[in-house]
Amino acid sequence: MTTQTETSYRADAAATARIVPSFVQGAWWSPSPSPSPSIGAAVAATGVPVRDASTGEVVALVSCEGLDLGAAIDYARSVGQRSLGDLTFHQRALVLKTLAGYLNSVKDGLYELSDQTGATRRDSMIDIDGGIGVLFTYGSKGRRELPNSTVYVDGAPENLARDGSFGGQHVYTRVPGVAFQVNAFNFPVWGMLEKFAPAFLAGVPSIVKPATPTAFVAEACVRAMVDSGLLPEGSLQLVSGSVRGFLDHLDVRDKVGFTGSASTARSFSAHPNVLEVGVDLTCETDSLNAAILGPDAEPGTPEFDAYVASVVTEMTAKAGQKCTSIRRLIVPRERMDAVADAVGARIEKRVVLGDPRAEGVTMGPLASLDQRDEVQKSINALLAGGGHVAWGSLDAPLVTHADGTVGPAADGAFVSPVLLAFDDSDAGAVHEIEAFGPVASMIGYDSVTDAVRLANRGGGSLVATIASADPAAVATLFAGIAPFHGRVLVLDGSVARTSTGHGSPVPHLVHGGPGRAGGGEELGGIRSVLHYMQRTAVQGSPAVLTALTGQWRAGAPSRVDAEHPFRKSLARLRIGDAIASEAREITLDDIGHFAEFTGDTFYAHTDEEAAAANPFFPGRVAHGYLLLSFAAGLFVDPAPGPVLANYGLENLRFVTPVSPGDSVRVTLTAKQITPRETDEYGEVRWDAVLQNQRDEVVATYDVLTLVAKE
Numbered sequence: 051m052t053t054q055t056e057t058s059y060r061a062d063a064a065a066t067a068r069i070v071p072s073f074v075q076g077a078w079w080s081p082s083p084s085p086s087p088s089i090g091a092a093v094a095a096t097g098v099p100v101r102d103a104s105t106g107e108v109v110a111l112v113s114c115e116g117l118d119l120g121a122a123i124d125y126a127r128s129v130g131q132r133s134l135g136d137l138t139f140h141q142r143a144l145v146l147k148t149l150a151g152y153l154n155s156v157k158d159g160l161y162e163l164s165d166q167t168g169a170t171r172r173d174s175m176i177d178i179d180g181g182i183g184v185l186f187t188y189g190s191k192g193r194r195e196l197p198n199s200t201v202y203v204d205g206a207p208e209n210l211a212r213d214g215s216f217g218g219q220h221v222y223t224r225v226p227g228v229a230f231q232v233n234a235f236n237f238p239v240w241g242m243l244e245k246f247a248p249a250f251l252a253g254v255p256s257i258v259k260p261a262t263p264t265a266f267v268a269e270a271c272v273r274a275m276v277d278s279g280l281l282p283e284g285s286l287q288l289v290s291g292s293v294r295g296f297l298d299h300l301d302v303r304d305k306v307g308f309t310g311s312a313s314t315a316r317s318f319s320a321h322p323n324v325l326e327v328g329v330d331l332t333c334e335t336d337s338l339n340a341a342i343l344g345p346d347a348e349p350g351t352p353e354f355d356a357y358v359a360s361v362v363t364e365m366t367a368k369a370g371q372k373c374t375s376i377r378r379l380i381v382p383r384e385r386m387d388a389v390a391d392a393v394g395a396r397i398e399k400r401v402v403l404g405d406p407r408a409e410g411v412t413m414g415p416l417a418s419l420d421q422r423d424e425v426q427k428s429i430n431a432l433l434a435g436g437g438h439v440a441w442g443s444l445d446a447p448l449v450t451h452a453d454g455t456v457g458p459a460a461d462g463a464f465v466s467p468v469l470l471a472f473d474d475s476d477a478g479a480v481h482e483i484e485a486f487g488p489v490a491s492m493i494g495y496d497s498v499t500d501a502v503r504l505a506n507r508g509g510g511s512l513v514a515t516i517a518s519a520d521p522a523a524v525a526t527l528f529a530g531i532a533p534f535h536g537r538v539l540v541l542d543g544s545v546a547r548t549s550t551g552h553g554s555p556v557p558h559l560v561h562g563g564p565g566r567a568g569g570g571e572e573l574g575g576i577r578s579v580l581h582y583m584q585r586t587a588v589q590g591s592p593a594v595l596t597a598l599t600g601q602w603r604a605g606a607p608s609r610v611d612a613e614h615p616f617r618k619s620l621a622r623l624r625i626g627d628a629i630a631s632e633a634r635e636i637t638l639d640d641i642g643h644f645a646e647f648t649g650d651t652f653y654a655h656t657d658e659e660a661a662a663a664n665p666f667f668p669g670r671v672a673h674g675y676l677l678l679s680f681a682a683g684l685f686v687d688p689a690p691g692p693v694l695a696n697y698g699l700e701n702l703r704f705v706t707p708v709s710p711g712d713s714v715r716v717t718l719t720a721k722q723i724t725p726r727e728t729d730e731y732g733e734v735r736w737d738a739v740l741q742n743q744r745d746e747v748v749a750t751y752d753v754l755t756l757v758a759k760e
């Protein structure tokens with residue numbers, strides 16, 4: 051609801067504050083100005099005023115009133131899908147990498163804006179550099195872990211007929227709609243890019259909707275991305291403003307990624323298009339993350355120190371406005387006072403509250419006065435629920451202003467760090483109320499099992515820390531809490547310096563958690579790309595499966611022709627090109643020579659009697675590595691040519707032992723061809739099968755080579 055004060059404020063602010071535009075259908079869009087009573091005949095931009103978190107000054111107006119969201123969604127589904135569909139995974143990954151480099155070169159402007167949200171330099175680094183880091187990671191993982199095509203093959207092929215004529219395979223293809231991404235206010239850049247990057251890599255266009263209080267930072271980032279000229283048409287649109295009813299436009303083609311409060315998540319999940327039409331909704335919501343101090347972590351141990359350092363970091367980084375912040379300290383009951391003292395001492399030593407633009411400030415305000423009021427409300431509820439202040443003060447804080455003076459906060463959204471403690475570890479409030487600020491609560495446990503039970507009372511969390519160097523305690527705690535958590539950090543003295551931290555999701559590992567944490571999962575490397583794709587089990591002949599997946603499989607047509615496939619560059623090599631070698635007999639001398647030459651004199655190759663007593667061998671047998679070496683001698687084409695190097699083997703299995711007098715031959719078939727975007731060569735994976743004179747399979751593996759494009 052709009053209040054009278056807010057309405058007049060909008061009009062006044064309109065003279066100075068700019069409206070944060072949206073970027074839709076390939077162009078920047080702002081709401082039409084409306085007549086303003088307070089500035090006479092002139093017209094004023096309208097929108098929700100957003101204020102500098104430290105000073106209260108209006109910095110922007112945010113509105114998307116009048117925006118044609120349906121048209122933006124259609125544009126993503128048509129133009130965005132088409133332009134991303136023209137690119138392979140590797141080409142998209144390369145765009146992400148180049149984009150990351152570009153954002154790195156212009157990030158200073160983002161830092162300046164980020165100051166206005168109350169973020170310190172370090173907070174902004176988590177948001178801005180963290181976001182750019184996600185792009186870099188997906189730019190690199192996309193080229194290393196995905197094929198240079200548009201379809202992702204999941205797992206090994208399944209043979210469904212005795213004679214190999216029918217099989218199955220799981221295959222991922224991108225969804226044909228839009229990825230609609232609704233973000234929380236706390237990380238306007240990271241929050242946006244960690245959703246955008248995997249969707250982009252999957253080939254699904256994004257519409258991002260930042261939270262109103264920090265939309266102006268997200269908009270600046272999108273502007274830089276658009277200005278880079280790197281984005282394929284329609285791959286990214288931005289809606290700045292409190293767009294409501296977006297779910298009305300979505301259907302089974304689309305994905306929604308949401309980060310924010312549990313109550314908003316609940317309202318989305320009750321929407322008919324989610325319940326009945328099948329819009330896929332992934333939620334990251336609030337979380338009462340625990341940090342368990344192990345029974346062994348006495349004061350003076352590295353684990354105790356690391357625990358205290360981690361608690362203070364999590365309470366104060368981003369002024370505690372992190373979904374992953376530690377909210378519940380679960381510590382041995384008799385150590386509660388020691389923990390409170392150590393946490394307090396560290397805060398006193400390290401934390402300076404104030405305007406992040408002032409020298410020496412290490413903790414800024416909350417993002418808005420509304421957030422400050424919310425946090426104060428939550429602190430009061432925690433106190434009413436049985437908590438008391440173990441360290442800190444609830445009085446209005448004195449803060450360092452931008453000019454270096456220290457005084458009352460005035461219009462800034464400041465809250466001091468506060469550690470609460472509960473005598474009753476089962477008090478409902480501590481396990482239910484998330485104070486989204488520099489606030490944590492401590493409870494005591496009596497046994498490791500008790501600690502597990504208390505941690506899990508969070509009802510499902512994003513992350514927990516176990517600070518312990520006792521392997522037995524770690525094993526029990528981990529086994530007990532893992533099913534309730536998306537991520538668990540085990541903190542001991544050996545990782546105290548190198549750990550990425552309790553509160554920092556990394557793009558390589560999953561971010562999300564069960565139950566109260568929303569039940570969603572983001573990041574986790576290529577896993578999150580697959581969230582924007584549909585997994586389909588496809589069944590058919592080997593030829594059909596080869597054609598649909600771009601990976602040759604046994605039973606599909608192959609071609610042995612006069613030209614050795616190693617003479618063919620990537621330009622001419624085709625999947626299914628093969629070589630079938632002559633047979634080579636393996637003699638006892640070969641085995642003895644290999645044993646002596648390599649030093650591998652394992653009894654199965656050197657001692658007839660001992661080998662025969664082994665349940666797997668009829669007597670002395672050839673070394674597996676001897677067979678691989680002979681196979682290479684059988685299939686290789688030795689002269690310089692397009693094949694540049696052999697860089698490994700995968701999936702090697704020795705199936706049938708080879709005795710002296712047996713012979714082996716090898717069939718090598720081009721299985722997968724992956725040209726590199728940035729090099730003059732690519733990877734070729736060859737299917738290798740060794741058979742004996744009875745046509746029994748002796749060994750199977752993939753040979754990995756680098757082959758020139760021309």
Ligand code: NAP
Pocket residue numbers: 232233234235236259260261262263291292293294295296309310311312313314315317334335336337372373484486512567568
């Ligand atoms: P919120 O009120 O749920 O808002 C989050 C986002 O949803 C904002 O972009 C908001 O837009 C939008 N939104 C709210 N109602 C909407 C509706 N009916 N239709 C469309 N969009 C709607 O959450 P918040 O209070 O700003 O964020 C803080 C919460 O987020 C905390 O509880 C925190 O734990 C959680 N969080 C979770 C994670 C995580 O990864 N799990 C990360 C960060 C924060 P407007 O701003 O325009 O209203």
